Amino acid sequence: MSKRRTGxxxxxxxxxxxxxxxxxxxxxxxxxxxxxxxxxxxNDRQARLNGVGHLLRTEEDLALLPExxxxxxxxxxxxSRVAPRRGGWDRKAMDRYVRIAATLREAGIxxxxxxxxxxxxxxxxxxxxxxxxxxxxxxxxxxxxxxRALRGHARVFVTFNxxxxxxxGGYLGGIMPPGKKSVKGGFAAFANVFRAHAALYDMIHSxxxxxxxxxxxxxMVAFQPASEGxxxxxxAAELAHAIYNMGLIETFRTGSLSVRIPSLFEEEAAVGxxxxxxxxxVNYYFRMFxxxxxxxxxxxxxxxxxxxxxxxxxxGWEVYPKGxxxxxxxxxxxxxxxxxxxxxxxESDDRRKIAFMKDHLRVxxxxxxxxxxxxxxxxxxxxxNYEWLEGLRPRFGLxxxxxxxxxxxxxxxxxxxxxxxxxxxxxxxxxxxxGRGSPPGRRPAGGRxxx
Numbered sequence: 202m203s204k205r206r207t208g209x210x211x212x213x214x215x216x217x218x219x220x221x222x223x224x225x226x227x228x229x230x231x232x233x234x235x236x237x238x239x240x241x242x243x244n245d246r247q248a249r250l251n252g253v254g255h256l257l258r259t260e261e262d263l264a265l266l267p268e269x270x271x272x273x274x275x276x277x278x279x280x281s282r283v284a285p286r287r288g289g290w291d292r293k294a295m296d297r298y299v300r301i302a303a304t305l306r307e308a309g310i311x312x313x314x315x316x317x318x319x320x321x322x323x324x325x326x327x328x329x330x331x332x333x334x335x336x337x338x339x340x341x342x343x344x345x346x347x348x349r350a351l352r353g354h355a356r357v358f359v360t361f362n363x364x365x366x367x368x369x370g371g372y373l374g375g376i377m378p379p380g381k382k383s384v385k386g387g388f389a390a391f392a393n394v395f396r397a398h399a400a401l402y403d404m405i406h407s408x409x410x411x412x413x414x415x416x417x418x419x420x421m422v423a424f425q426p427a428s429e430g431x432x433x434x435x436x437a438a439e440l441a442h443a444i445y446n447m448g449l450i451e452t453f454r455t456g457s458l459s460v461r462i463p464s465l466f467e468e469e470a471a472v473g474x475x476x477x478x479x480x481x482x483v484n485y486y487f488r489m490f491x492x493x494x495x496x497x498x499x500x501x502x503x504x505x506x507x508x509x510x511x512x513x514x515x516x517g518w519e520v521y522p523k524g525x526x527x528x529x530x531x532x533x534x535x536x537x538x539x540x541x542x543x544x545x546x547x548e549s550d551d552r553r554k555i556a557f558m559k560d561h562l563r564v565x566x567x568x569x570x571x572x573x574x575x576x577x578x579x580x581x582x583x584x585x586n587y588e589w590l591e592g593l594r595p596r597f598g599l600x601x602x603x604x605x606x607x608x609x610x611x612x613x614x615x616x617x618x619x620x621x622x623x624x625x626x627x628x629x630x631x632x633x634x635x636g637r638g639s640p641p642g643r644r645p646a647g648g649r650x651x652x
Contacts, residue, residue: 209414209538209576209632210356210357210412210413210414210479211356211411211412212311212313212356212357212412212413212414213357213414213480213538213540213576213577213632214631214632215272215311215629215631215632216576216577216578216625216626216629216632217272217273217311217313217357217540217576217577217578217579218270218271218272218273218577218578218622218625218626219271219272219273219274219275219310219311219313219577219578219579219580220266220269220271220274220275220579220580220581220582220583220599221274221275221276221313221542221543221579221580221581221582221583222255222274222275222276222277222582222583222584222586223276223277223315223318223319223362223586224276224277224278224279224282224318224320225249225252225277225279225318225319225320225587226252226253226582226586226587226588226589227252227253227255227262227276227584227586227587228251228252228254228255228256228279228282229248229249229250229251229252229256229587230249230250230279230281230282230320231250231281232281232282232285232322232323232324233279233280233281233320233321233322233323233326234320234321234322234323234325234326234378234379235249235319235320235378235589236249236250236323237249237323238377238378238380241592244592244593244604245592245593248587248592248593248604249587252586252587253584253585253586253587253602253604253607254607255586258607258609259297259301260304261609262583262584262609263301263304263305265583265584265600265609265611266305266308266310266583267308267310268611268615268619269599269615269618269619269622270619270622270623270626271310271622272309272310272311272626273310273311273312273313273357273577273579274305274310274311274312274313274583275313275314275315275359275542275579276298276301276312276313276314276315277314277315277316277317277318277362278295278298278314278315278316278347279294279320280316280317280320280321280322280340280343281320281321281322281323282294283295283298283343283347284322284342284343285322285324286322286324287322287324287325287339290346295346295347295350296350298314298347298350298351299350299351299354302314302351302354302355303354305354306354306355311356311357312351312354312355312356312357313355313357313358313359313542313579314351314355314357314358314359315358315359315361315362315418316343316344316347316348316358316359316360316361316401317340317344317360317361317362318362319362319363319366319367319377319589321336321378325339326378326379330371330372330379330381330386330390331368331371331372331389331390331391331393331394332372332386332389332390332393333393334393334396336393337393337394337396337397337400340397341397341400341401341404344360344397344401345401345404348401348404348405349408352408352409352410353410353411355413356411356412356413356414357413357414357416358405358413358414358415358416359416359417359418359482359542360397360398360401360402360415360416360417361394361397361398361417361418362417362418362484362542363418363419363420363484364391364394364395364417364419364449365391365419365420365445365448365449366420368387368390368391368394369387369445371390372386372387372390372391373387376590377589377590384462384465384466385466385468388458388460388466388468388470391458392458392470392472395452395458395472395473395474396472396473396474398417398474398477399472399473399474399477401415402415402474402477402478403477413479414479414480415477415478415479416478416479416480416481416482416537416540417449417478417481417482418482418483418484418542418543419449419450419481419482419483419484419532420445420484420485421445421446421483421484421485421528421531421532422441422445422446422485422486422487422488422489422524422528423485423487423488423489423521423523423524423525423527423528424437424438424439424441424442424445424446424488424489424490424491425438425488425489425490425491426438426490426491426492427490427491427492427494427502427504428492428494431492431493431494433493433494434491434492434493434494436493437491437492437493437501438491440462441491441501442531444460444462446528446531447531447534448460450481450531450532450534450535452472452474453474453475453477453478453481453535454475454534454535454536455475456471456472456473456474456475456476457469457470457471457472458470458472478535478537479537479538480537480538480539480540480576481532481535481537481538481539481540482539482540482541482542482543483528483529483532483539483540483541483542484541484542484543484544484581485524485525485528485529485541485543485544486518486543486544486545486546487505487514487518487519487520487521487524488505488519488521488523488524489503489504489505490503490504490505490506491503492504505517505518505519506519507519509521511556512553514546514547514548514553514557515546515547515548515549515594515595515596516547516588516591516595518546518547520546520557520560522560522561522563522564525544525561525564526564526567526568529541529564529568529573529575530568530573533573533574537574538574538575538576539573539574539575539576540575540576540577540578540579541565541575541577541578541579542577542579543579543581544561544578544579544580544581545557545580545581545582545597546597547588547591547595547596547597548596549596551612551613551614552613554612554614555613555614555617558580558614558617558618558621562578562621565578576632580599580618581597582597582598582599583598583599583600584598584599584600584601584602584609585597585598585600585601585602585604586598586602598612599611599612599614599615599618600612600615
């Protein structure tokens with residue numbers, strides 16, 4: 202979408218086959234807003250402080266990536282660890298993230314760095330929230346310094362992970378920090394997130410020594426009416442899709458954040474993000490049903506249901522690959538290259554996890570063959586880790602983690618994914634500047650069809 206940039210930057214010239222993680226979920230954090238948020242028990246408290254021990258096992262965990270054969274790894278920088286107090290800076294902590302990026306580049310693995318993955322420092326949470334422009338200013342002080350430190354090693358940046366999730370969860374639903382329930386406050390917070398992205402986009406590109414690519418990771422959900430025969434349910438699903446899925450895309454297309462809920466809330470604000478998106482990350486997991494059929498119902502009821510008869514995942518989510526296809530088509534309307542920055546399933550049964558992979562990776566190849574400009578796919582996650590609202594119960598990882606010993610064990614799913622990546626990378630070609638090159642995954646004439 203940026204008019205001043207032509208051709209794919211180096212970080213996205215090869216299709217990115219990778220896995221994704223986040224700092225808080227892997228290494229914990231002693232001083233962020235999630236550290237003490239609605240702690241369930243002592244095990245939960247310890248997991249928030251230490252994650253799954255990644256801080257002390259960083260080299261060991263990074264060594265798993267060559268086993269998978271991936272050429273990209275998405276990780277985040279924990280704001281509260283690098284800036285443990287207002288105005289402070291932990292150079293040792295930041296140097297560790299720089300070493301991670303450098304180690305990856307040396308190994309031929311593209312670092313994809315997320316600068317905000319849900320968490321905010323606890324010193325910030327005590328005084329302000331994203332409703333206040335000063336929060337964006339504090340974030341930019343951290344993010345600009347972090348991005349400068351990573352220059353020369355990282356060339357693909359995600360400014361924000363799922364901003365619609367932490368705005369809906371933290372400012373509308375009250376189920377995530379800071380636990381507020383205000384449509385007006387949520388709108389103000391989202392506007393400040395967009396403005397922070399715009400400033401950070403300009404900063405990263407203005408000081409780049411090698412071409413970089415800057416995007417966001419956007420959560421997309423396949424909304425569907427609970428009852429196909431209910432006009433109210435249909436209206437709720439259409440409105441949810443327009444606001445939750447397409448609202449961010451339209452904001453980047455127009456430069457204005459606009460929310461219109463008839464008779465409830467209408468607001469618009471210029472946020473300056475037009476032409477400031479090099480790629481759009483898509484995070485997709487499930488289809489969700491909405492019901493607004495009961496007279497007097499306050500808001501829509503949402504739920505998951507196994508209508509495809511594939512079984513629900515460990516988080517109770519429906520497996521619905523068709524929704525993945527629908528969301529990628531919708532995301533393509535952004536007019537920029539797409540990267541699947543997260544896709545995965547919480548499954549203890551490797552057979553079910555592999556079946557999920559197969560179904561969703563088929564969608565990836567089909568979309569590319571149809572001309573969707575898709576540049577990467579990241580499985581969530583490298584290993585089992587802390588899940589925000591679920592604790593340690595869900596098993597998203599390709600590597601199994603024993604939460605008592607913290608031992609990492611390869612699974613049948615990791616072996617299957619490694620074989621898939623090896624086959625795909627053998628046929629992938631580079632995207633040529635000014636053109637697409639050969640779409641990754643396109644089968645050569647006479648070649649075997651992969652599962």
